[in-house]
Amino acid sequence: MHVAVAGNIGAGKTTLTKLLAKHYKWEAQLEDVVDNPYLDDFYNQMERWSFNLQVYFLNSRFRQVLQIHQSGKEIIQDRTIYEDAHIFAPNLHAMGLMTNRDFENYSSLFQLMESLVKGPDLLIYLRSSIPNLVSQIHKRGRDYENSISIDYLSRLNERYEAWIHGYDKGKLLIIDVDNLDFVDNPEDLGSILNTIDAEIHGLF
Numbered sequence: 001m002h003v004a005v006a007g008n009i010g011a012g013k014t015t016l017t018k019l020l021a022k023h024y025k026w027e028a029q030l031e032d033v034v035d036n037p038y039l040d041d042f043y044n045q046m047e048r049w050s051f052n053l054q055v056y057f058l059n060s061r062f063r064q065v066l067q068i069h070q071s072g073k074e075i076i077q078d079r080t081i082y083e084d085a086h087i088f089a090p091n092l093h094a095m096g097l098m099t100n101r102d103f104e105n106y107s108s109l110f111q112l113m114e115s116l117v118k119g120p121d122l123l124i125y126l127r128s129s130i131p132n133l134v135s136q137i138h139k140r141g142r143d144y145e146n147s148i149s150i151d152y153l154s155r156l157n158e159r160y161e162a163w164i165h166g167y168d169k170g171k172l173l174i175i176d177v178d179n180l181d182f183v184d185n186p187e188d189l190g191s192i193l194n195t196i197d198a199e200i201h202g203l204f
Contacts (some may be wrong), residue, residue: 001025001200002068004077006072007070008156009148010136010195012177016192017078019182023193029064029077043148051086051102052094057084058110065117080120085110087159095155119169122199126177127161130154173199 003026005013014030021028039054042049053135061081068075093103135151164174175192180190192200 001074002077002120003075003122003124004080004120005124005126006080007085007177008128008133008153008160010133010140010153011126011128012182013126013135015183016124017076019192020196021188024074024076025070025074026074029068029075031078046092050089050098051106054084054089054092054098054106055109056114057088058106058113060117062113062117069117075153077120079109080123081113081117082119082163084158085114086163087156091152091159093157095152102169110170110193122171122173122196123167123169124173124175124196125160125164125167126175127164128157128177130137130157133157 003020005017005020007013017028017030022192036053036056038049038053042053058081061079061084064077065081066079089098089103089106089110092098093100098106105152130153131148134150164172173195175195180188180192182192
């Protein structure tokens, strides 16, 4: 079984992925932010490094999906290949931070990869307001995220909502995280687990 957690920067994807992996004894596939050689450069000079960064993520995520399906294990994935292609890359292109030529090249590569993989059995989307995202980003204090603007987050949120509205790759569970504290409040985590249990039982 392949479960994936989707959501904007600061929505709590990695934290929830780790908590669910621990609870269900799933293997966690986390996003490669520590070893990503482009992130610092990208946030300092987005226009120059946007294509490189997006191709790096696409390559990394495609490899993850292939490994997930070949492993036969129960795996939970932090962010999906679809978010790169439907949200982050088009947003950079729309903001003038990725050229038409690079965006067309990127899109062509994604379409080829997409034809070779299937979507997760269950997608969990963490819906969050901008103030909550900003608060969470500041709380975790990653240096390279200090320059993320509210405008950038807002654009991403709009694209996330549009993508989720038309999502058709499999089962979808939407969790509004603004008023949830699934880290420090066991009841909040419990309510999420109950909702996921109901969805998982519906898969079999």
